[in-house]
Amino acid sequence: MMTMDKASRKSRGQWVAPGGLCAVLLAGALAGVATGCGKKSASNNVTPSTPATQAVNAAAAPAAQPDLDAITRQLRRWIVRNQRPPRDFEDFAATANFPIPPPPEGKRYAINSQMHVILVNR
16 A cells, blocks of 8 residues: 655645634634725615504505516415416415515416416406
8 A cells, every 4th residue: 555745745736734724714704804894885875664654654655566477486486385386376475474565456366387376467
């Protein structure tokens, strides 16, 4: 059986000096901490809104498009939980345990063949 000394291991790239890996990890950790610390600038200050102003803003805003990606994520969770695809969107919505916003006027939800929630005309 042949043994390798430190010099031959080092030349083959198989030997790491003791503490070398620790130094690399320490440098990475310090770089991450240094970039995340510090005082935030004053331009990032945002006045918190109260529920009353949120209600006024929601009433004044036009009907927004529902977040189809979020509904699709919930659909995929439903499929995993139930171990089958739903028969249609109503089958999913009836047992989704997720608040599904109403679709825009003149539209309805549907599920396409790739199991994505989409909006279609009524």
